[in-house]
Amino acid sequence: MRLRSVPLGVAIVCFLAIAGALTMSARSFAALRSSSIPTWLQAHVGEGDGQIAQVVLERARALYLRKVSEGSVKNPCYFAMDATRPGDLGNGVLGRRYYIICEAEQSFRAVSAGHGGGRNLKGVADFSNGRRCAKNFGNAMDSELTAGGAYMTAEAKTSFKGFYRVGAKQNAVFMRTFIQFDGEGETANARQRVIGGHPAALLRGMCLRKSPNSSYADHDGYVPFGKLVNYAGGRSNGCTSWSPADAEQIIPMVKDNPTTLYIYPESRDIAAMARTVAARQSTSAAGLYWNASCLKEIGAPKFWPKRMLEPIIAQYKKDHPLPPPQPVPICKDP
Template identity: 55%
Template sequence: MRLRNFLLTIAVLGVASPGGPGVLAARDILDIPPWLQAHVGTGKGQIAPVVLQRARNLYLQKVWEGKAKNSCYFAMDATRPAGFGRRFYVICEAKKSFHAISSGHGNGRRLKAANFANGRRCAKNFSNAEGSKLTTGGSYVTAETRTSFKGYYRSSGKKTPLLRSFLQFEGEGDTANARERAIGGHAAVLLRGMCRRKDPKSPYANKEGYVAWGRLQDYSAGRSNGCTSWTRAESDKIFALIKDKPTTVYIYPESSDIEKVTQAVKAGKSPAREGLYWNASCLREIRAPKFWSKEKLEPIIAKYRKARPPAPSRPLPLCKG
């Protein structure tokens, strides 16, 4: 059945099937259809060749394995500028659809023992360390979706609940601890200035009859805690697309890419001339990227946490007015 489904998928995409099962080798990477080639490049709204190649190869591999059951797949280029720069890609080859949208990158942390914080525009630091709040490039498959109530806020004078969905990613290799790190995708919205009001009739009231209230903040142009974040409008489309149909997410760069680019920069060589890819604008800004392995960074974070245990939880203050 898996073989039949894979061949059907290949037929829909209009490309030739690979010669056999197992991991797709470089020679098996399928030709990019002409309509998609028009979106390949390093310009605005385009996808870099290496990012598309790897994302497409991952998708076809997971279709073969029966883990991707969607006609679309995702990719992200974390070397591009954040803000409203379009660097997350929704590719639906069966429909000949290519959509580039904005997304955030991990903000990292600035600790006394190690500074691995990222700027708002360009990501310099990457890591798979738990607690690092950084992005990790590599291969993912979408898993379950969880929706939670964050609190109420006022919109056009009306009481509105913020229900934010979270799409869990499952990783492999450097990204294998994605579930432990709670890495996934969600809308770039949250509530600030939280307080509580008595509202026992609310379906979201706690056992004391209180509900949380706050001020809605959209941080689509900012950073995240390591997850992939989208605008609310784009998030709704993505969640509708992957409902009951898991697919793949490929995020560039991987740790090996980062190390090669860093080595080239330190040697005074142009990464592009060495056949390496990094967004030129961001590379000028960060000078050289850095990958912090979990083996190196997690002990530093653990020591920091031990020295600063979290304060005991307290109920939210009562809302005024």
């Protein structure tokens, strides 16, 4: 059989095509490997305390890998939160439902985090949440609800809040850092809602104390003074709140080095779960996930979309205007 000679140009084209196909196959294989959950991380998957549910990890990891491939994230760590889990386990024990995952270091840590408390607009709409479990979720302005979905950490803002007593004659400055979140899709209004992460601490019982030599004094020589309260076991106004100790570790991780945060559940998860509960079907048979303890407590979850809830809140504000702000009183004790 006589072999035909192949023109050089055709041979080069064929070679490049084969090389390109091999390169694409290698890239596809690498992408497949990178998208599979490592064995060490899979060991943390579960529904027990300190574990992360499979669906929560898969979505959090997919979001992180997407942002890394887009070049918007270079941070070696990413975050996830499971807002279907209880925040308070009782007897002073907090539920661990916020996850810090650093795959390069093979590090996994679960800590506590607060969920949005929501509001009860008396006689109009009740979308409030209890201390232990969240039933209501949403993305409306001024709803104080948690909205599940994709977020990116953004800038850190540290502000002076006042002074508090730490000893018989010793006061300390209270500064609190707020990490702004930027969302996408249903969480796209996160910045507008001022949604972010911060320590679960604040000053209550505020009064003004004379301290003209303080760099924080106002034009009359007064500084704000209050009692430091740690509400790590409580609820937030829709933000993600960490215990002060955990915040000291989390905030430096994302300062000037953004990363991703995925919060479960999204509205689609809530709708599917509500339908399944209403039909009295098995949630596991339907392939749905919700923390069993909280699902038993809340009955069925509900998502309040902003298109529905924002007009209700706006009308309530008109019908129930806030009283004029009162001046902060002067401290009675020296």
